[in-house]
Amino acid sequence: MIRGRRGRLSSSVSILRALVTRNILIMKRYPLNTAGAIIGLYALFLLVYLGGRSLLGPGFSGTLGALIVGFFLFIMGNASYKTLAGLFATEAKWGTLERLYLLPVKFSHVAVLLSISSLLVTFFIGFTMLALMLLTTGTSISLDLVSILPIVTFTLLSTIGLGLLFGGATIRYKNISSIFGLVKFVFVAFIVAGPTFEEVFALKFLPLVQGSYLLQRVMNEELRLWDLEPLELSVLVLVGLGYFTFGYVLFRYFTERARTAGVMGHY
Amino acid sequence: MIGSEEVERETNPHSIVSVENLVKSYGGREETVRAIDGVSLTVEAGSIVGLLGPNGAGKTTLIKSILGLITPTSGSISVGGVDVVENPNRAHAKMAAVLEGARSTYWRLTIRENLEFFGRLNGEVGTEERKRHRQFLERLNLTEKMDDVVNDLSRGEKQRVSLATAMARDIDVLFLDEPTLGLDVEGSFELQQTLTELAAQRGVTILVSSHDLGMIESVCDRGIVLDDGEIVADDAIENLLDVLQTRVYELIVEGGVAASTRNEIERAYDVVSWVEHRGCTKLTVAVSNANRIHGLTGALVRNGLQIRSIRMDDTDFEAVFASLVYDRPHVDESRAARGER
Incomplete structure (x- = not known):
């Protein structure tokens, strides 16, 4: 039996290790699935890149850095959200959701660990795509990981929060996947608008907006994390933690509702 | 219990x-x-x-x-x-x-x-x-x-x-x-x-x-x-x-069975069916107490019938289950209300 903070920590580490190992094993066993996802994203990027270059000509190169950073953030945000939102439906279909619920730790805690494990896959796909985009375009941008990783992590906390919200709603209401698809268009709007929302402070509290703005500055203006204004960083942290907490609380609410309605694990 | x-x-x-x-x-x-x-x-x-x-x-x-x-x-x-x-x-x-x-x-x-x-x-x-x-x-x-x-x-x-x-x-x-x-x-x-x-x-x-x-x-x-x-x-x-005390017996007697004998048996026992086949009559009867089968055989013999064989159906778990669930009066009523057979 798992008791105490130390017990909970070792239990969490063990669960996280199991989830990460599972993801790696599946990625290694079915490399075409992962490769297919990357090829699809790369094809989409090529379409935008080549289309933009033929339309705008030499002027396009000035916006290339912004495009790459925006595309990178879109891939990460969408993957982290979509993976998590769809994961609970998939686990329910596989008949494994109940088994995750029956662990001797809180289900919402397991959901957070699932978020972290899916985030690692997201990072893998995101950074692979970033390398491909830079190689293809011959663009040079700042890749200071000490500055990039914290910004990306806090930015993705908001999409993970939304993923938890939709994941919880899926457990309770089942077939709501049609709404999932719509959210990615909203993400595109927020990422594109992110740097232009600088003027309106309230808009910084939308998901991805502040992250998009700061990431553009770090990667294209070659700033370091500590070069950024403390207020801007505080907004990033607050927005990330706020959406994550919001998603976490609603996830717990929806799973409790699912238990009351007797539909936990059904699909 | x-x-x-x-x-x-x-x-x-x-x-x-x-x-x-x-x-x-x-x-x-x-x-x-x-x-x-x-x-x-x-x-x-x-x-x-x-x-x-x-x-x-x-x-x-x-x-x-x-x-x-x-x-x-x-x-x-x-x-x-x-x-x-x-x-x-x-x-x-x-x-x-x-x-x-x-x-x-x-x-x-x-x-x-x-x-x-x-x-x-x-x-x-x-x-x-x-x-x-x-x-x-x-x-x-x-x-x-x-x-x-x-x-x-x-x-x-x-x-x-x-x-x-x-x-x-x-x-x-x-x-x-x-x-x-x-x-x-x-x-x-x-x-x-x-x-x-x-x-x-x-x-x-x-x-x-x-x-x-x-x-x-x-x-x-x-x-x-x-x-x-x-x-x-x-x-x-x-x-x-x-639970299922009732046993179903199949008795085969030589020849046909007169209507008066059938009536006498049916008044005393829970007869499921009479089937005449190849000069014999097969009587299927449900008996709630095994000792009562002796009374039945006695009644048949008294009426001049010769018993060729007696066979008891084995009770299995499915029969017990069906009797417990489907014989409940409220179940029949609720199924009838739903239009089920």
Whole structure:
């Protein structure tokens, strides 16, 4: 039996290790699935890149850095959200959701660990795509990981929060996947608008907006994390933690509702 | 002892699962459906208990409530002394479940990887755990396929992998929902053997819900029959079989049977049918007390009939089950109201 903070920590580490190992094993066993996802994203990027270059000509190169950073953030945000939102439906279909619920730790805690494990896959796909985009375009941008990783992590906390919200709603209401698809268009709007929302402070509290703005500055203006204004960083942290907490609380609410309605694990 | 009302419920120090006056209702104020309606039961440690009942009787709802997957409307549930409603996570440390048969595992992983995964979810997997996994795979005849991807296995093998992963950690209680669904005769037999061994050798308490009455009869120590969310019978399997006191006899007599004799027999006995065939008459009759068969044979002989043979139909568990569930007056009424036959 798992008791105490130390017990909970070792239990969490063990669960996280199991989830990460599972993801790696599946990625290694079915490399075409992962490769297919990357090829699809790369094809989409090529379409935008080549289309933009033929339309705008030499002027396009000035916006290339912004495009790459925006595309990178879109891939990460969408993957982290979509993976998590769809994961609970998939686990329910596989008949494994109940088994995750029956662990001797809180289900919402397991959901957070699932978020972290899916985030690692997201990072893998995101950074692979970033390398491909830079190689293809011959663009040079700042890749200071000490500055990039914290910004990306806090930015993705908001999409993970939304993923938890939709994941919880899926457990309770089942077939709501049609709404999932719509959210990615909203993400595109927020990422594109992110740097232009600088003027309106309230808009910084939308998901991805502040992250998009700061990431553009770090990667294209070659700033370091500590070069950024403390207020801007505080907004990033607050927005990330706020959406994550919001998603976490609603996830717990929806799973409790699912238990009351007797539909936990059904699909 | 048959019938939930008659069962004495005393605090049993050996019970590992305890359900007290459980109610689970669905719906709003206007129309409420009671999926579980005041169920109380205890399960002794190390026993195998079968949950029986027609579709919609409340078997799965009961199991999922005990597991904490469904929040009950009222009542209490404890497993190993831990209140499942108040503290489901602590209760989960003592139990495992296979609710989705051949599903419930990751089909893109091998058997070994699944065992490691489910083992690790519940704590680190060390030498001791791996030894237990190997022993269990041997018992389930899965050792040779340890490194096969689950997707490539037969349904019976997948079912056994589900069971193996549920047992990947040290548990006290195992819940199974329709474990033989989709299994062939051999697969079902192997599973039954495994369950019996688990209870006997490892002292695991097993609560199994199934439509497979043959499996329940051969594996379980005790049967609980649910219908419309209520327990209609709760007793040892052999006692459930004894419930059906009525035996059906087939008597074949030489020649035809006069109408007056038939009337006399029908007034005294519950005659199912008279069939004349090839110069003989087959009389099928239901007799509630075995001693009464002597009175019947005497009456036939007195009427000048020569008895060629007497055969008694064996009572099986399915007949007991049907008599308990389908002979309930309210069931007939509710089915009639729904337009069912």
